[in-house]
């Protein structure tokens with residue numbers, strides 16, 4: 001994917017960040033038009049609405065189907081906004097292109113399925129159109145699968161591509177509906193710096209209150225845009241009501257976001273970065289000292305036929321350090337993951353001592 005073209009051709013490209021907004025699902029022509037009019041009035045240039053909805057369980061609203069495509073046409077004619085929708089099959093692609101939809105996106109359940117991705121890529125190639133396609137991350141945290149989905153489209157001649165980070169499914173209840181696992185989109189950015197990266201705070205958060213902080217976090221990390229669910233009457237939405245905001249609330253959120261300028265020079269950061277370099281060296285020294293002690297402990301355990309793993313000690317360390325970290329204003333989870341990594345290496349080094357016949 002080394003010859004990507006700009007995602008959008010017209011002047012909307014200059015509007016940084018790229019904002020795509022609209023309801024989770026197109027429900028009725030009235031709901032679509034009412035939402036679109038308000039969004040357009042507030043300056044939104046790209047409208048989204050789901051026409052076909054892949055639902056986790058049967059029985060929910062599965063989308064209005066092709067009928068809704070005419071409403072998108074109407075949105076475009078009346079407001080001048082570009083329109084976008086999700087496609088998951090060859091038939092969806094054909095119907096959306098036929099109706100003049102401007103931007104397509106691939107959902108998280110579809111990007112996780114290479115057969116579906118290939119079918120969509122083939123349908124796009126056969127159509128010969130030059131349309132921007134955004135690919136949401138697969139539901140599972142698999143960067144290679146995400147890249148694979150993008151590559152299938154690129155190989156089919158689609159070079160106006162973008163990626164959407166919508167978080168990753170996990171078992172159990174969490175603050176987020178889908179865990180952000182920011183390191184995954186950040187790694188995608190590192191591997192493909194020219195690939196536009198959008199964030200979908202509605203699906204990550206799953207709650208209205210999380211849309212603003214997640215949007216800001218995404219911009220702070222250099223994302224190029226946001227795709228946000230907005231509905232004229234969110235409490236009555238037929239799908240995802242908890243995470244949709246009214247166009248006015250969306251407007252408020254967008255106006256309070258602090259935009260980051262990635263073109264500013266980093267000279268003033270040099271001194272601060274030197275300090276970070278020094279601190280990282282100190283961290284390495286301290287870690288190395290800790291490992292030396294751990295190897296001594298390993299030697300003792302070997303001589304006294306004790307097992308390497310000492311769960312009680314490990315738990316005590318985790319708890320006390322996580323508490324200390326929290327007292328210092330760091331996240332306890334962060335400290336626990338650092339300690340888990342240190343512990344793994346410490347155990348590995350002790351096992352090395354156990355297996356070393358020369359000691």
Ligand SMILES: C=C(O[C@@H]1C=C(C(=O)O)C=C[C@H]1O)C(=O)O
Nearest residue numbers: 294297308309310313314343346
């Ligand atoms: C260092 C030890 O061995 C292991 C490694 C630990 C660590 O690195 O903190 C803690 C407990 C053990 O599972 C120990 O027993 O103290």
